Amino acid sequence: MTKILVISPSWIGDAICSQPLLQRLRERRPAAVIDVMAPPWVGPVYSRMPEVRTVLTNPFGHGELELSKRILLGRAVRRDHYDEAVVLPNSLKSALVTFFARIPTRTGFVGEMRYGLLNNTHRLNKRALQQQAQRYAQLAEKPGTLPPLPLPEPTLMRNAESEQSTVAEFGLHAAPIVFCPGAEYGPAKRWPAEHFANLAKMLARPDVPVLLLGSGKDAEVGRAIESASNGCARNLCGETTLIQAMDILAMSSLVVSNDSGLMHVAAAYRRPMVALYGSSSPGYTPPLSPTAQVLSLGLSCSPCFKRECPLGHLDCLNKLSPQSVAEAAAIQITRFHSSPP
DSSP states (O other): OOEEEEEOOSSHHHHHHTHHHHHHHHHHOTTOEEEEEEOTTTHHHHHTOTTOSEEEEOOOOTTOOOHHHHHHHHHHHHTTOOSEEEEOSOSSHHHHHHHHTTOSEEEEEOOTTOBTTBSEEEOOOTTTOOSHHHHHHHTTSOTTOOOOSSOOOOOOOOOHHHHHHHHHHHTOOSSOEEEEOOOTTOGGGOOOHHHHHHHHHHHOBTTBOEEEOOOGGGHHHHHHHHHHTTTSEEEOTTTSOHHHHHHHHHHOSEEEEESSHHHHHHHHTTOOEEEEOSSSOTTTSOOOOTTEEEEOOOOTTOOOOOSSOTTSSOHHHHTSOHHHHHHHHHHHHHHHHHSOO
8 A cells, every 4th residue: 555645835725726636646546545744724624635544733834944853753754654755845844854754755846955855856847837736736747747637626525513513603604605805925915805895785695794704814804894894794704713714615605705725715615706816816826616706807017926016006906896796706606506516
């Protein structure tokens, strides 16, 4: 039995984009066991992927070397006798544990002088593989071989018991409308709070407010939207665990989201969705779902990939009106309910 350890990226959206790699590994080696080592803030995503047996915790924060601790972790991992490791981040640090674990085949992209740490290296062809998910999927192939396209779409499992518990804890409607107003990367990816508030006024139903989901870092913008919506939005940013947020997204009747990790989660649950893009590119990290529609004004200054608008106006999102998003949402809901199961 082949045992494979995948070292995950540190972002929720990238974790979702890595699932086609796992699907391809499973397709090529049906009997293989696949475990994933992920940071605690990403691990719950992998726990809902059917390809994954076990999620191991990567205890190291962003930028932490902690060499002695990585040596100890590598020695602990060595006891599991993995046959191959697939290292998704491009940093030198991310490859150290697999090296210290003495995993025979260590696969990843060339980067940060990782020669020796990795012994099954790939070179990235950015023109041939424009999407992040495609680039990860290449690591399931032999070096120099591109993955077969189109990729399988990410698909997360649902947990009925967990969903019922989440509904009960927060007193939720069974099929909520959900907004995801955050974006970890920076404000240039965030649709304005006042636009979210106005959209909530258009879409909320009597006694059923729109739910706002995000991390604790999004709590302030969530409160601003809640206040400006006159009761049409309920702020849950920072109030839920990631698993609870995933449960809510899985049950949702509509999701409107910035380009964020939760957008990719909603896509993997095949929810009708409108994804809003400003400074980032839907060509690189699109929602990988047939039930999602991307809205982008396609201005000449975007995508700029900046954390903050370098021109100071953020026209790419400010000029994306709530009315246009509401119209796109209505179309997505109609398409979703008219499509065959």
